[in-house]
Amino acid sequence: MSSDLGTIGWLLPELWLIVAGTAIVVCGAFCPARRLWSAVSLVVLAVAGGLLCWWEAARWLEPQPALLSGPLVNDPMAFLWRHLALLAGALFVLLAACHTDERFQPEIQGLLVLVTAGTMLAARANELVLAFLALELVSVPTYALLFLGGRSRANAEATAKYFYLSILASAVFLFGLGYLYGAAGTTWIYLPEGHSLQQAIPGGGKLALVGLSLVLVGLGFKVAAVPFHFYAPDVYQGTSYTNTALLSVAPKLAGLAVLVRLLVVGFQAAPAVVWPVLVVLAAVTMTLGNVCALWQRNLRRLMAYSSIAHSGFLLMGVAASAAGLAREPFGGVAAVSFYLFAYSLATIGLFAAFAAVKLGDTAVDGLEHLAGYSRRHPWHAAAIAVFLLSLAGVPPLAGFWAKLGVFLSALSGFIAGESAVAARWLLGLAVVGAVNAAIGAAYYLRVVAVLYFGTPSGSHPPAQMHVAWPLQAAVVFCAVLVVGLGIHQRPLSTWSQRAEQSLSMQSAVDVPAKRAEPHRVSWKEPSSLTLPRSR
Amino acid sequence: MTPWLGPITVSHYLTVGAVLFVAGVVCMAVKRNALGVLMGVELVLNGANVNFVAFGSPLLRSTSLGIDGQLLALFVIVLAAAEAAVALAIALNFYNNFATIDVDRADELKG
Numbered sequence: 001m002s003s004d005l006g007t008i009g010w011l012l013p014e015l016w017l018i019v020a021g022t023a024i025v026v027c028g029a030f031c032p033a034r035r036l037w038s039a040v041s042l043v044v045l046a047v048a049g050g051l052l053c054w055w056e057a058a059r060w061l062e063p064q065p066a067l068l069s070g071p072l073v074n075d076p077m078a079f080l081w082r083h084l085a086l087l088a089g090a091l092f093v094l095l096a097a098c099h100t101d102e103r104f105q106p107e108i109q110g111l112l113v114l115v116t117a118g119t120m121l122a123a124r125a126n127e128l129v130l131a132f133l134a135l136e137l138v139s140v141p142t143y144a145l146l147f148l149g150g151r152s153r154a155n156a157e158a159t160a161k162y163f164y165l166s167i168l169a170s171a172v173f174l175f176g177l178g179y180l181y182g183a184a185g186t187t188w189i190y191l192p193e194g195h196s197l198q199q200a201i202p203g204g205g206k207l208a209l210v211g212l213s214l215v216l217v218g219l220g221f222k223v224a225a226v227p228f229h230f231y232a233p234d235v236y237q238g239t240s241y242t243n244t245a246l247l248s249v250a251p252k253l254a255g256l257a258v259l260v261r262l263l264v265v266g267f268q269a270a271p272a273v274v275w276p277v278l279v280v281l282a283a284v285t286m287t288l289g290n291v292c293a294l295w296q297r298n299l300r301r302l303m304a305y306s307s308i309a310h311s312g313f314l315l316m317g318v319a320a321s322a323a324g325l326a327r328e329p330f331g332g333v334a335a336v337s338f339y340l341f342a343y344s345l346a347t348i349g350l351f352a353a354f355a356a357v358k359l360g361d362t363a364v365d366g367l368e369h370l371a372g373y374s375r376r377h378p379w380h381a382a383a384i385a386v387f388l389l390s391l392a393g394v395p396p397l398a399g400f401w402a403k404l405g406v407f408l409s410a411l412s413g414f415i416a417g418e419s420a421v422a423a424r425w426l427l428g429l430a431v432v433g434a435v436n437a438a439i440g441a442a443y444y445l446r447v448v449a450v451l452y453f454g455t456p457s458g459s460h461p462p463a464q465m466h467v468a469w470p471l472q473a474a475v476v477f478c479a480v481l482v483v484g485l486g487i488h489q490r491p492l493s494t495w496s497q498r499a500e501q502s503l504s505m506q507s508a509v510d511v512p513a514k515r516a517e518p519h520r521v522s523w524k525e526p527s528s529l530t531l532p533r534s535r
Numbered sequence: 536m537t538p539w540l541g542p543i544t545v546s547h548y549l550t551v552g553a554v555l556f557v558a559g560v561v562c563m564a565v566k567r568n569a570l571g572v573l574m575g576v577e578l579v580l581n582g583a584n585v586n587f588v589a590f591g592s593p594l595l596r597s598t599s600l601g602i603d604g605q606l607l608a609l610f611v612i613v614l615a616a617a618e619a620a621v622a623l624a625i626a627l628n629f630y631n632n633f634a635t636i637d638v639d640r641a642d643e644l645k646g
Contacts, residue, residue: 129607136614143621147628156632157641163625164572164638167618168563171579174611175556178586182545187603234644 009055010067010074013048013082014117020044021113028106038097038470041109045090045116052082071127073190073261075506077499078124080337081257084344085123088249089116091348091474095242095355098468104148111141111148115250122254128177128187128197131258135173135222138254139166146235146243158238162247165231166221173218179211189266190506197266209273215262216277222255225315226285229308233296236304241355241363244300248307248351249344256314256340260333260503263322268507278319279425283432286312290439297367299354302443303347306391309440310343313406316433320409321503323422330412331500335405338496342390342402342485349478350387353380356475358466367447369463371454377465383479385448390482392444393437398485401493403437548589555582569626569636573619580615584608 008015024044028037056079059067067074092112097105118137125131143166146159180197181187183205188196221228236244263274289309296302314336321332357364357373357380364370374381390399410430413423456462485492559578566572589595591604630636 129603129610133610133614140614140617140621143625147621147625150628151632153632153641154643156629157643159625160569160629160638160641161644163622164563164569164576167576167622168560168579171559171576171583175552175579175583175586178552178583178590178607181604181607182549182586182590187607238644 007072010072012055013051013086014120016051017044017048017113017117017120020047021110021117023110024106024113025110028110031106035097035102035105037106037109038093041093041113042090044113045086045093048116049083049086052079052086068126068191071130071188072124073126073506074124075499075502076495077260077333077337077503080495080499081123081253081340082120084341085116085119085250085253088119088253088344088348089113091352091478092116092242092246092250094470094474095245095348095352097470108145108148111145112246114141115145115246119250119254119257123257125258125261126189128180128189128262131189131261132170132174132177135218135251135254135258136170138250139170142166142246142250145246146239150239152238154238158235161231161238162235169218169221169228172214176211176214176216176218179207180215181211183208183211189261197262212267212273213277219255219259219262220281222251223259223311223314224252224308225281225311226288226308229285229289229311232308233292233301233304236300236307237298239300241300241351244303245348245351248303248347252307252311252314253340253344256318256336260318260321260336263318264333264503265506267322268324275319275323275422276425278315278322279429282312282315282319283429284312285309285315286433286436290436290443293443294439296443298365299367299370299447300365302367302447303350306440306444307347309436310339310347310391312436313403313433314339314343316429317406317409319429320406320412320426323413323420323426330405330408331497331504332406332409333503334493334496334500335402335409337499338405338489338493339402341492342398342482345478345481345485346387346390346399349475349482350384350391352471352474352478353384353387356380356466356468356471357463359463360461364463367450368454368457369460370447370451371456372451373454373463374452376462380465380475381451383475384451386479386482388444388448390486392441394441396486398482398489401486401489403433405493405496407433545589545592545595548585548595552582552585552589555579555585558582567637567639569622569629569638572638573622573626576618577615580611584611587611 021044024037024040031037056074089112092115093109096108096112115138118134118141121134121137122131125134143159143163146155146162150156150159177187184197186195186197190196217228224232232247235247239247263278267274286309289305289307289312293302293305293309296305317332317336317339319332320335355363357370359365359369386397390397393399393403407430410426410433413420414427555578559575559582562575562578563572566575587604587608589604591602591607626636629638629641633640
């Protein structure tokens with residue numbers, strides 16, 4: 001498929017972000033007014049959001065088949081997830097504006113803009129190569145962000161740890177991608193007609209399975225799924241709150257987008273292989289994350305395990321979708337989209353709120369430092385409590401509807417009377433999920449209890465609120481959205497449903513017709529495979 | 536026909552790629568030096584590259600896949616260069632803090 005000029009139009013927001021992000025890094029070397037750059041990147045992100053709406057919004061008011069242009073797929077899911085990426089990007093910029101070393105302000109802001117561009121590209125990659133490059137566009141600036149401005153031993157260790165594990169995960173992902181390419185003879189995930197992974201994989205055999213498992217390892221690292229999660233607590237502990245917010249949202253968003261496209265659309269012809277893996281991954285991830293979080297005293301480690309546990313819930317939605325059992329209106333992809341919004345807003349808001357709590361002149365670190373904080377700063381403590389309760393899934397906050405959606409998507413096959421094995425497994429997964437929601441509530445509520453009823457010990461100075469308007473703006477914005485989405489979730493859930501519908505249109509490609517004559521990689525025929533002997 | 540006497544096929548290249556992959560992963564697991572670990576990563580990336588080029592080569596298979604494989608290999612080479620640049624900065628930062636680049640000396644973060 002050739003790319004025409006229309007592709008430029010579809011790519012406009014990402015192109016703009018990449019050009020502007022690079023320009024911010026370069027121009028930052030010449031401009032002494034360092035604080036200026038956070039304002040510049042906010043404007044850049046706002047312009048990208050404007051471009052996105054101007055070019056696409058009108059097209060997605062009605063559900064319609066995805067438009068392909070070059071290696072991009074343009075559908076409501078891409079539209080929705082790119083908005084989330086932009087929103088998260090703007091919140092990262094606000095966090096970074098007042099939390100990091102002032103000397104590196106332009107570099108940090110430019111790199112954050114690049115991360116946003118990478119996340120947006122990952123949300124719409126219809127081709128494995130583009131997906132890989134988009135994931136790397138998220139990863140490489142993240143390494144630099146972890147490294148910039150940190151001078152402590154803990155920061156150096158966290159950076160090295162994240163870098164080496166992430167780069168290994170990327171390399172494994174790439175290796176698996178190579179096998180998929182070889183087995184299918186193509187890197188396209190979805191094409192309405194013609195040769196894509198959808199039709200190609202059933203004939204691919206063992207090579208495709210090995211490739212798929214390696215790709216899952218790479219993506220599992222990005223979303224911090226067990227057993228590729230062990231970097232998270234250490235890295236979160238050793239870095240700033242800005243970076244923890246980035247790490248807990250951007251790679252997860254990008255990784256999940258690729259995971260959904262690959263498993264729900266690309267591998268929908270081989271669901272029997274995919275969903276058992278996802279069910280097991282989801283159950284183990286949420287259980288281990290929640291149980292380990294129970295005895296954490298360090299706020300960042302606690303949030304690291306919390307983010308692992310939320311990955312488990314997100315994978316539950318993907319598993320329901322991949323099993324092909326999730327029924328309208330409880331679609332798995334719709335649930336995952338909604339969950340990502342609720343999770344991202346609450347997590348970023350929580351990290352912004354923690355970043356604004358200072359102990360002397362260092363950021364607050366341990367759970368005990370928050371003791372009795374509500375008595376000094378009731379509004380700020382209330383915001384923290386709202387985020388924690390939303391993460392715990394307490395109604396009527398956004399996190400409750402998100403969890404409900406994920407559970408319903410896992411249960412919908414069973415409710416519909418489906419007798420497939422998958423339906424029973426997903427029922428079991430939903431039970432595990434319900435137990436986990438209770439465990440999760442325990443440690444989130446413990447933090448709330450310390451905030452409101454804890455008595456401060458005399459061994460450290462009392463925690464004070466650090467007044468910086470970008471942080472406060474981020475906290476207020478997230479809190480309003482978390483409460484607002486809880487009370488009035490209709491618009492977002494409508495968009496999530498559209499995302500689901502567009503994906504199910506893509507996975508409804510007529511595969512059985514092709515399955516009779518699967519594309520076979522012909523590298524076993526020696527006659528056609530010989531290297532020319534004489535040159 | 537034994538593999539030693541027959542013509543060279545994609546499978547032979549895949550074997551080389553798999554050996555490089557395993558060597559790279561083992562290198563990452565056992566090396567303590569930060570740059571040694573980086574070399575392990577490069578081995579894995581280049582193992583993947585061998586696969587891409589072999590799968591994409593018109594000389595090795597009957598159906599042409601275009602030049603996707605070769606293009607992908609070029610992307611990976613550029614990416615490896617970018618990652619090496621970041622890796623050196625990170626290794627330098629590590630050295631400034633720990634006065635060594637043995638990554639197993641870092642044990643600040645646990646719990």
